[in-house]
Amino acid sequence: MYVNNIQQEGEFNSQLEVTAGTHLKRNNNSNLSESLKKNLFDGWKNTLLTVLTGIFSLIVIYQVITFVVTNNWDVIYDNLRLLMIGQYPIEEIWRLWIALDLVSLLIGLTWGLWKGAGKAVAATFGSVFFVFAVIPWTTLNTSLNLTASIALIAVGYFAGDRLDGLKIPTLILWALYIPLALGLITGFGGLLEPVLSREWGGWLLTVIIASISIIGCFPLGVLLALGRRSELPVIRYFCIGYIELVRGIPLIMVLFIGQLLIPLFLGGETGIDNVSRAIIAYTFFAAAYLAENVRGGLQSIPAGQYEAAQALGLNKFKLTFFIILPQALKAVIPALVGQFITILKDTSLVAIIGLADFLGTARRISNNPEYLGRYMELYIFVAAFYFIFCYLMAHVSRHLERSLSKGNQ
Template structure:
């Protein structure tokens, strides 16, 4: 039977009648306590396991707090400058502070302009700056410079959040950051006195080696991946031979080749210092691994993408660089970031060839007879630094996956 109320003046009434349904009885528990009970105290076995885990975690936390409070950390703060910048000349420290000012302003500006993962990067660097500024180990001059970095970061955020037109200039400034700061630290020819790389050390040397390796291996790895899929036999087999040869060689052997065999083959007159040779070795070693990651991304692209590009009239170069390669790089973000984290940690191997990186400097300090048995504090300090920056890279990677809709599939 059709209700007459559905027809008013020849038109259908689209309204629906909704009857009252019986309401569920509220148990008085919030969703948080429901989830807590379901996941941690759901039955006697789960409750027992939760209590044992909590007891073990409490014991570990107690030991960590006791170690941090009762131990003397003078071995760290006495050698803090050596751990961070090595033997970099005191009269030239303004170069490092300028590079840090530049980075702080850009990090804050990036957070204000692009939001997203820039917040995590800014908060991480800001927390590190604040921690070093307030601890009693830091000198007054260092504290003032770190406070200036925090103010520049805040100013960059305010500037970026209000003026969105600065996005393109911010990207240009980021592109110029590394060559400008590296040239400033080394010394521009004729403008600034050069600071020889043998004075670099500690965390400064670690960051420079890792940055050069990551930036340098990226374009080289992409070219090797594309070359391995080339239709030209000479190019393809050369790339295959290079990739397999480097991937089958330990990194320490590559470092020794860069330090010893290259000068021998070139007659001992290379004009390169030890740090430059180590940079080249890291770049060529990491490029081989990055090439395989990118090649895996290229193979994951369906054939329909190539056919669609051909239908649009795109040639092979435009198809590769504007259609295929962006999708391939998005697909292998986790693998690439994992490689970059490995590069950062593997810079510690340069201590074997005589360079004083972060870990190598800590090892040399621990060998001092005055600090025998005090190596644990040094290694904990080094481990915390490595963890902070490796975790930051992993967090940014996860954010990029989510933003590019790759991590939620």
């Protein structure tokens, strides 16, 4: 038969299910030199473009290495604590180390239990911890704490790799991590010495704003997307009006509304600090954009899925949350993660409303007369941090997308 003439790596079982997908075999006969010749030096135009690109790349790499080696980076290590945690009290820094140790353990457990993208996350955090632990201008106490965090990642990995029963506790700890970490940082409402949000700053403030905004905007965006497709006119038109209104105004205006107009409308004192107002503004702004991404995923689901679920007797709730929504979210994973990356980068705008985030702290340091003209080192350091964590989010997104698509191959 015709099928027998095709060499396949997969085999069919008695239930007509594919146990391993069919893949084309690679041609391994060509060596590296032939591959380079075919892809980079195929014709004079391709050769010229390759040579010019190589020369340009070497010049850029040489300039970067020269800048890194020859420049004095004292502006970074003199202000490293300010860049990372702002004005957080020195005597209370142990709280931040506990929060960091807990997330390190959770990252290790996630890697050991589920493998996959957990390896990249653990490697990234471990590498950052290691670099800061070994550089000569790190204090001994900081080096020891970072070494402990690296050790906890390893302990979590080996524990998760050997104990499958830790999956449920790990998921519960992840769900509780943000409340626990915030309570530890702020003082658990008076159980510890309170640390007001005005003392937060640097990378700490950026991570807090981005994390809470991402977690908050996701369910709100999903509800707005579902509401926009609702059969109830009141709900549908409210969601449409909210989404179009928020998407029609710039983020900085939303931040100013949160900082200035909310206290005015509520009669002056609101009891909500500036950081909380910024988080609320980011959450509601990002939810409108995320709702449109989710709506696109909902529209991509074929009508047959609805008909099959209705034929099984599923009600609208089960149809939406167990059949349609999981497929829609899987289809828009790149768009969702792109939105999350945008939230992380847009936290830099809080400097305009007076908050000392990561980039805002760097700008304030560069305005110090002692460090005039040293802005390049600061901005490279800030850009490197943003790139590392944005790229990590994108990498996890790609891995998650591949793993969820295996059933479709």
